[in-house]
Amino acid sequence: MSQNDAFHMLTAGLRVRRPASSTGMAAQRGKKSSMFTLDTTTADTDSSQEDVAALRKRHRIHVRGSDVPAPVTSFAQLGKPAAGPAASSGLLQALTEFFKEPSPIQMQAIPALLSNRDVVGVAPTGSGKTLAFAVPMMQLLQAPKEEGFRCCILAPTRELAAQIKRELDLLNTHLHLKISLLTKARAASGSLTSSKKHGWWPGCPKMIPVCPKVLLKLTWCMRARPDILVATPMRLVHALQHKLVDLSAVRWLVVDEADRLFENGFEQQIDEVIAACSHKKRRIALFSATMPERVETLAQTVLHDYVRIVVGAANAANQDVEQELKFVGSEEGKMTAIRQMLQTGLQPPVLIFVQSKSRAQQLFEELVYENVNVDVIHADRTQQQRDEVVKRFREGQVWVLICTDLMGRGVDFKAVNVVINYDFPPNATEYIHRVGRTGRAGHRGRAVTFFTVDDRPMLRNIANVVKASGSEVPEWMLKLKKTEKQRSRQIERAPVSSNPNVQAADKKTKAKRAQKASDAGAAPPKKGKHRSTTRGSTKGASA
Numbered sequence: 181m182s183q184n185d186a187f188h189m190l191t192a193g194l195r196v197r198r199p200a201s202s203t204g205m206a207a208q209r210g211k212k213s214s215m216f217t218l219d220t221t222t223a224d225t226d227s228s229q230e231d232v233a234a235l236r237k238r239h240r241i242h243v244r245g246s247d248v249p250a251p252v253t254s255f256a257q258l259g260k261p262a263a264g265p266a267a268s269s270g271l272l273q274a275l276t277e278f279f280k281e282p283s284p285i286q287m288q289a290i291p292a293l294l295s296n297r298d299v300v301g302v303a304p305t306g307s308g309k310t311l312a313f314a315v316p317m318m319q320l321l322q323a324p325k326e327e328g329f330r331c332c333i334l335a336p337t338r339e340l341a342a343q344i345k346r347e348l349d350l351l352n353t354h355l356h357l358k359i360s361l362l363t364k365a366r367a368a369s370g371s372l373t374s375s376k377k378h379g380w381w382p383g384c385p386k387m388i389p390v391c392p393k394v395l396l397k398l399t400w401c402m403r404a405r406p407d408i409l410v411a412t413p414m415r416l417v418h419a420l421q422h423k424l425v426d427l428s429a430v431r432w433l434v435v436d437e438a439d440r441l442f443e444n445g446f447e448q449q450i451d452e453v454i455a456a457c458s459h460k461k462r463r464i465a466l467f468s469a470t471m472p473e474r475v476e477t478l479a480q481t482v483l484h485d486y487v488r489i490v491v492g493a494a495n496a497a498n499q500d501v502e503q504e505l506k507f508v509g510s511e512e513g514k515m516t517a518i519r520q521m522l523q524t525g526l527q528p529p530v531l532i533f534v535q536s537k538s539r540a541q542q543l544f545e546e547l548v549y550e551n552v553n554v555d556v557i558h559a560d561r562t563q564q565q566r567d568e569v570v571k572r573f574r575e576g577q578v579w580v581l582i583c584t585d586l587m588g589r590g591v592d593f594k595a596v597n598v599v600i601n602y603d604f605p606p607n608a609t610e611y612i613h614r615v616g617r618t619g620r621a622g623h624r625g626r627a628v629t630f631f632t633v634d635d636r637p638m639l640r641n642i643a644n645v646v647k648a649s650g651s652e653v654p655e656w657m658l659k660l661k662k663t664e665k666q667r668s669r670q671i672e673r674a675p676v677s678s679n680p681n682v683q684a685a686d687k688k689t690k691a692k693r694a695q696k697a698s699d700a701g702a703a704p705p706k707k708g709k710h711r712s713t714t715r716g717s718t719k720g721a722s723a
């Protein structure tokens with residue numbers, strides 16, 4: 181199956197095809213149309229409600245809300261702003277260069293956002309939600325303006341924020357909007373007040389020293405007036421509290437992984453950001469692959485007359501991921517199972533999820549000892565280390581990446597072949613996001629989830645998700661007793677008890693080796709023991 185065909189399946193029936201030469205582009209230049217409207221000269225204007233309904237049905241698009249605009253079936257249908265064709269044609273040029281045709285979430289979310297509506301968009305992992313908000317945002321912004329941030333995009337982790345910025349940069353090739361990524365170095369209150377530290381300000385043309393005089397300098401830099409801000413809530417709130425950022429011009433606030441950001445300790449920060457986006461024409465868009473009812477109910481308090489879009493089944497795992505639940509007996513059994521998988525050949529890149537930072541570090545030490553080409557990422561690693569690890573994994577220099585749920589959401593490593601849940605996911609939502617790191621944009625993927633007797637209370641939940649997405653699970657798992665909500669919450673928070681099979685005597689040696697490997701960019705000594713994931717033994721490892 182070609183990649184395009186697979187993406188077609190993933191995106192619920194959309195046929196991806198190359199645009200017919202330059203037809204759209206050339207034809208659109210010079211045409212006039214009203215500002216921020218869709219050019220619906222094809223199916224949409226003429227089509228009846230039934231045609232629109234049939235189109236949505238074909239692509240498994242479910243909508244709720246008043247006056248929901250019809251889906252677009254091609255990027256060429258994007259409108260041309262009255263102010264001039266430059267922005268629109270520039271965006272189209274970038275789109276058709278890189279993406280060809282919209283996925284179902286893009287088909288429906290783009291016109292909804294372009295008609296200035298609040299939107300809740302729920303679609304499977306890897307189905308192109310970033311573009312679903314990035315395209316209309318850039319279309320609406322048209323060209324750089326000296327007004328300050330007009331669009332603000334929030335993401336839960338720095339890695340995801342950086343990835344969104346990269347995707348925006350791709351679309352921005354011909355638009356020249358000013359896009360800023362707010363990072364720790366730029367916004368942490370500590371670095372802003374300490375004379376010892378240095379930092380960057382987004383949009384600032386040169387490095388500026390961050391010292392007590394920084395406010396003045398930042399004010400000067402703010403004159404660069406970027407159009408789009410991409411940030412994590414924590415950094416942004418710091419910057420807001422230090423009055424380094426002004427969000428009063430923000431018309432569009434996008435919250436990616438919205439369900440994550442509307443709970444788990446982020447609520448207050450989100451509230452502060454929303455309050456700071458005080459423009460009376462402010463619109464809000466929330467996107468995620470999962471949207472539990474309680475979160476949507478909470479989110480409704482900040483939404484106005486919103487359009488709700490769900491592609492496929494809500495809160496479901498990606499059907500392009502072949503999923504397996506593997507009984508490993510006990511904690512010790514996990515290490516044995518990993519060894520077996522390594523010996524029988526695991527095609528890299530592989531992502532391994534564990535429950536905590538300490539577990540990640542311990543497993544890293546174990547696998548370095550096993551001579552696996554492995555690295556680890558978690559919140560205790562420095563920003564620089566995290567960037568470096570992500571870069572090396574993307575480039576295929578690291579074949580196995582151990583991570584915590586830090587990497588569970590949104591991060592797009594295109595060719596991840598296998599996701600291993602070494603530790604059982606805390607709940608079905610995190611399971612869906614974790615396994616969604618594979619099987620993206622038309623690629624097939626595989627996910628193996630280890631479970632022990634201790635994981636039994638949560639097994640039924642996850643087994644249901646696996647079954648609903650088309651993979652097989654034994655009947656007995658589905659018949660397990662339902663775990664009470666309160667008990668589930670307790671289990672979610674409980675740490676996994678023992679270390680990943682680290683023998684006390686070996687501990688020191690393993691830690692030493694791991695440190696060495698880490699210092700050397702995670703390159704363990706060559707032993708060539710395993711077929712696929714050990715350094716020097718797999719040909720043509722891709723990433």
Ligand SMILES: Nc1ncnc2c1ncn2[C@@H]1O[C@H](COP(=O)(O)OP(=O)(O)OP(=O)(O)O)[C@@H](O)[C@H]1O
Pocket residue numbers: 187279280281282283286303304305306307308309310311468469589590591592594616620621
């Ligand atoms: N229309 C398209 N055609 C082909 N590829 C696309 C299209 N839209 C997006 N992609 C690619 O699909 C991949 C997944 O997109 P994206 O990261 O936006 O997924 P997502 O739905 O946000 O996933 P998650 O829920 O995991 O965050 C990216 O590599 C992106 O470049």
